[in-house]
Amino acid sequence: MSAIEMKPGIQNLGSGYGPGEAPRWADYSKCVHCGLCLNACPTYRELSLEMDSPRGRIYQMIQVDRGRLPLGESFVRHIDLCLDCRACETACPSGVEYGKLVEAARGQIEKYYQRPRLEAWWREVFFRELLPHPRRLERLGRLLRFFQRSGLERLVAAGGALGLLPGRFASLSRLAPRLEKPFFFARLGTTVPAVGERRYRVAFLAGCIANLAFARLNEATVRVLARNGCEVVIPPHQGCCGALHVHAGIRDLARQLARRNIEAFLTEDFDAVLTNAAGCGSVLKEYPQLFEEVEPEWRERAAAFSARVKDVTEFLVACGFRRDFRAVAARATYQDPCHLGHAQGIWQAPRELIRAVPGVELVELKESEVCCGSAGIYNVVHDEMAERLLENKMRRLDETGAELILTANPGCLLQLRAGVARSPNRARRVLHVVELLDEAYGHSPDLGQPRVRRAAVSSTSIARAQEEDADGRSNSGAAGAP
Numbered sequence: 001m002s003a004i005e006m007k008p009g010i011q012n013l014g015s016g017y018g019p020g021e022a023p024r025w026a027d028y029s030k031c032v033h034c035g036l037c038l039n040a041c042p043t044y045r046e047l048s049l050e051m052d053s054p055r056g057r058i059y060q061m062i063q064v065d066r067g068r069l070p071l072g073e074s075f076v077r078h079i080d081l082c083l084d085c086r087a088c089e090t091a092c093p094s095g096v097e098y099g100k101l102v103e104a105a106r107g108q109i110e111k112y113y114q115r116p117r118l119e120a121w122w123r124e125v126f127f128r129e130l131l132p133h134p135r136r137l138e139r140l141g142r143l144l145r146f147f148q149r150s151g152l153e154r155l156v157a158a159g160g161a162l163g164l165l166p167g168r169f170a171s172l173s174r175l176a177p178r179l180e181k182p183f184f185f186a187r188l189g190t191t192v193p194a195v196g197e198r199r200y201r202v203a204f205l206a207g208c209i210a211n212l213a214f215a216r217l218n219e220a221t222v223r224v225l226a227r228n229g230c231e232v233v234i235p236p237h238q239g240c241c242g243a244l245h246v247h248a249g250i251r252d253l254a255r256q257l258a259r260r261n262i263e264a265f266l267t268e269d270f271d272a273v274l275t276n277a278a279g280c281g282s283v284l285k286e287y288p289q290l291f292e293e294v295e296p297e298w299r300e301r302a303a304a305f306s307a308r309v310k311d312v313t314e315f316l317v318a319c320g321f322r323r324d325f326r327a328v329a330a331r332a333t334y335q336d337p338c339h340l341g342h343a344q345g346i347w348q349a350p351r352e353l354i355r356a357v358p359g360v361e362l363v364e365l366k367e368s369e370v371c372c373g374s375a376g377i378y379n380v381v382h383d384e385m386a387e388r389l390l391e392n393k394m395r396r397l398d399e400t401g402a403e404l405i406l407t408a409n410p411g412c413l414l415q416l417r418a419g420v421a422r423s424p425n426r427a428r429r430v431l432h433v434v435e436l437l438d439e440a441y442g443h444s445p446d447l448g449q450p451r452v453r454r455a456a457v458s459s460t461s462i463a464r465a466q467e468e469d470a471d472g473r474s475n476s477g478a479a480g481a482p
Contacts, residue, residue, distance in 0.1 A: 016065040018112045021251060021293050023061040023101045030096045031058045037088035037098075042371045043081055046388055051078045054088035054098050061105050076113055079105050081385065083378055084247050085338035085371040099343065100289060106249025126377075127250050131208050131240045132257060138185055141212040145179040177213035177414055184215040189236030192226050199229030200271040200319060205261070205284070207277055207410075208240035214410045220438035221276045221312055227441050228321050237264040241275075242290075243283040244376050251290065258287045259298065262305045272315055273308045276434055278340035278409035279376060284309040285344065311340060313408055313433055317349040325440035327359035333402035334433070335393070335416065336368045337409035338375070350408050350433045357440045363400045367392075374415035386415075394419040397428075405430045 017023070037054040038044050044053035051060065057078055063069035079102060086099045115123070130136055184206050194200075202225060206218055225232050242257035261284075265273050275281045287302040310318070334354060340346045354362050373379050373389030380386075393416070397405060405416055405428055416430045 016067040017071070017108050020111060021104050021107050023058075023065060023104045023108075025065070027097055027101055027104075028058050028061055028065075030094045031055065031092075032094055033059070034093065036093060037091050040087040040091040042083055042085060042087070042373075042389055043385065045370075046385065052081055054082075054092075054096075057082060057105075058096070058098070058101060061101060064105075064108075071108060071112055076109050076115075079109065081382060083338070083371050083373075083375040085375060086342040087338065087369060087371065090342045090369070103246055103249065103251075106247070107251045108249070110249035110251075123248070127245055127248060128253060131244065132253065134185060134208070134211070134239060137208060137212060138183060141179050141183060144212075145181065148178060177417075179212050180215040182215065184211040184218045187218070187222075187234050188238070190234050192222050192232040192234075194229045194231045195226050197229055198231050201231045201233065201269075202315070203233045203235055203265050203268070203270040203273045205238055205241065205265075205273060205275045205280065206234060207275070207280060210277065210410055214413075217276060217410065217413075217432050217435060220432070220443070221274075221434050223443055224316070224434050224437050224441065225274065225312070228316060228319065233268070233270065235264045235267075239264075241280040241284055243277075243279045246283050246286075246290070247376050251294075254283075255290050255295065255298075258290055258302065262287070262298070262301050265308070266301065266305055270308060272310045273305070274310055274312050274315055276312045276408070276410075276432060278311065278337035278344070279411060281309060281311045282339035282343040311344060311346055311349070311408070313340075313349040313353055314344075314346050316437075317352050321353065321356070321437075322441075323356055325357050325437075326442055328357050328436065328440050329359040330404040331361045331363060331400075331402050332404035332406055332436075333363045333365045333397065333400040334368065335365060335372060335397075335405065335407040335412060337407055337412050338369075338371050340408050341369055350406070353433055353437060354406060357436060360404075360436070363402055365400055365402075366396050368396075372412055372415045372419075374409075374411040376411060379415055390415060390419050394423060398423075398425075403428050404436070406433050406436060408433050 033055050035055060041053050044050075044056075050056040060069060060075055060078060064071050064075060069075060082102050084099060084102055088098045089096065092098070114120070130140065188206065204218075204222060204225070207214075210218060222232050222234070237260065239260055240257050241261060242254035245251070245254035245257065273284070275284060285306050287306045288299050291297075291299040291302050332354060334350060336347065336350075340350070351362065354360060370392070371389055372393045373386035375386070378386055379390075397416075397419075405420070407413060407416060407430070410432075413430055413432060420426060420428050420430055
């Protein structure tokens with residue numbers, strides 16, 4: 001009999017893992033169980049439990065593969081509690097690609113483990129019915145913005161209704177960002193010309209939720225790039241990068257989203273495809289992994305796309321950014337996003353940008369490389385552990401005496417802002433590194449939006465095309481490269 005706890009209607013095939021992508025011996029055999037990853041792992045640091053360490057989780061993956069451990073509740077609990085921060089990869093002397101292993105394990109869980117009904121329902125709604133669909137996101141964004149700005153949010157909070165919600169929904173409400181008007185969706189299909197001589201022609205990936213919650217960050221990113229001689233193209237048919245789906249094990253939809261973005265960005269010749277989100281950038285650079293075992297005909301196109309992907313901080317330093325900054329008098333510190341440092345190996349570029357701004361005193365943050373607890377949607381689904389990690393992070397931030405907290409990932413921004421909002425010192429600002437540069441270049445929010453050259457395509461047709469791509473209706477021939 002198989003060790004797999006199958007979903008209803010799925011045949012038991014008599015092996016440790018079911019058919020499809022799974023943790024493989026070629027990857028997990030590199031682990032020599034030395035234990036150097038233990039102190040790097042946030043969950044092990046908090047719980048001191050071997051099964052919640054990278055080494056312990058790999059051991060469990062091996063036992064499932066050999067049929068000695070069921071793909072059941074215990075295995076799922078320990079794998080789900082992993083932040084997928086990949087700090088263990090930085091610490092590992094053997095080059096174990098732990099992120100690849102845990103994401104494959106979660107893919108097996110997604111296919112063959114039956115989650116509790118309510119959890120399965122909200123995962124279906126969030127991952128499949130909302131994130132891939134721009135028009136649905138925009139409609140929900142309008143509703144949430146009305147809720148936030150009409151006074152209803154304050155009324156609900158004052159009435160104590162949030163305390164009646166289940167833990168994860170209450171956490172979601174506390175972490176919900178202020179939705180920004182206008183949404184960045186309106187920018188899709190536009191081109192922002194370079195300021196002065198054009199040095200580069202780049203494409204910008206706007207994301208999904210970022211179009212609602214980080215529209216001003218996206219605008220700041222475009223302005224900074226234009227200021228540095230970039231013509232910035234924002235392709236109309238782009239969409240969610242699939243990072244949250246990859247981390248959740250929903251690999252079929254992640255591939256569908258990857259195909260859509262590959263087609264959207266490979267239609268023209270760009271010097272680089274840029275993102276301001278570390279989590280998105282990590283997955284964009286690893287798109288070829290999604291096609292290693294499934295749809296290999298897409299692997300070459302995915303590799304061509306990923307070779308162009310750069311984090312905005314990485315790109316600015318490499319291209320020789322303009323240093324005509326005005327002074328910004330501030331004591332600042334920088335929090336390393338896990339998927340920028342551990343996953344992409346980008347540590348110094350953000351610091352070089354920060355130090356270039358006159359008047360900024362950069363104070364190094366102790367344990368900056370340790371996860372803040374955001375980790376995609378981790379701070380909602382594992383709110384207790386995320387709270388412990390955030391408390392540790394805020395304690396370290398307090399030690400710096402910094403009035404300006406900088407990072408380079410939207411998820412980290414949300415988590416750190418939530419920590420500052422409930423701290424005694426609420427005057428501290430939390431900004432993306434690019435937002436600091438934007439201010440140093442002299443931009444003020446009341447200066448208006450940068451001029452744009454709009455592509456000959458309507459916003460309605462853009463939204464319709466994105467919706468149809470996500471549903472697979474207009475992409476029926478996507479299994480083969482054109």
